Amino acid sequence: MRHTLPITPQFYVTAPQPCPYLADRLERKLFTALQGEGAERLNNSLSQQGFRRSQNVLYRPSCSDCSACLSARIDVSAFRPSKSQKRTVKRNEHLERRATSPWATDDQFELFRRYLDTRHADGGMADMDVFEFAAMIEETPIRSRVVEYSDARTGNLTAVSLTDVLDDGLSMVYSFYDPHQPQSSLGTYMILDHIEIAREAGLPYVYLGYWVPGSSKMGYKAKFSGLEIYYKRRWQKVKNPRDFDGMSHHPLSTDPIAEQVANIQLPDIHPTKG
Structure with a gap:
């Protein structure tokens, strides 16, 4: 009889490259493969420790002299919409939500290209073609x-979010929207709607990716009440976003790689016996 031994995740570090959020800084990531029958458990566990998913990889920033990228999530029970956010919901009442299996379409790709060309023409995803886009959407070993969001008046696809369903919440892996509707605040609207989806499903959190104090690209996340960030190996409530400005740029702010890996809590990788 053949026995398959469980495989312990192996962690690796990327080579430094220019940071997309802060000028004159280098970015480095700690990552591991997301595969096998334990993929769901691993994704749930590492998401709760500040990791994010990209296709079949889980990663977390691990820069040598900076820890400004803070994994962020919203505590659904603590969230209270601001007056501005209520107006955003009102402005987008004409949008209809439809949740589907992770399957890429031509309409999605056309919207994605318009979004990148307008908002992130010099970003790391600017050269993605239709096949790479399909891989981003479809290559997922977990529940995604x-x-x-389509305009009920015209039927046009207006916004899209690739979303993972975790044990304790929704993780917005990647979102894009019509860049020619800035007055609609579509990015904010999608987060607000995911908070509502999580509330209806009884899920406590909505994971937003990384909040980077001092980065104009990521500053909008601090406008949501109930925000929590993963800092010093635990989730902490953000009472005043300014408390985090500049505090993580010290050269000793990041633990050595070996220490980071040693402190990662891995789930039980043995399959449950029936």
């Missing part, structure tokens, strides 16, 4: 959904 594509949440589409």
Whole structure:
């Protein structure tokens, strides 16, 4: 009889490259493969420790002299919409939500290209073609959904979020929207709607990716009440976003790689016996 031994995740570090959020800084990531029958458990566990998913990889920033990228999530029970956010919901009442299996479509890719060309023409994803886009959407070993928002008046696809369903919440892996509707605040609207989806499903959190104090690209995340960040190996409530400005740029702010890996809590990788 053949026995398959469980495989312990192996962690690796990327080579330094220019940071997309802060000028004159280098970015480095700690990552591991997401595969096998333990993929769901691993994704749930590492997401709760500040990791994010990209296709079949889980990663977390591990820069040598900076720890400004802070994994962020919203505590659904503590969230209270601001007056501005209520107006955003009102402005987008004409949008219809549709959650589907992770399958890429031509309409999605056309919207994605318009979004990149307008908002992130010099970003790391600027050269993605239709096949790479399909891989981003479809290559997922866990429970994922594509949440589409279409204009009920025209039928046009207006916004899309690739969303993972975790044990304790929704993780917005990647979102894009019509860049020619800045007055609609579509990025904010999608987060607000995911908070509502999580509330309806009884899930406590909505994971937003990384908040980077001092980065104009990521500053909007601090506008949501109930925000928590993963800092010093635990989730902490953000009472005043300014408390985090500049505090993580010290050269000793990041633990050595070996120490980081040693402190990662891995789930039980043995399959449950029936």
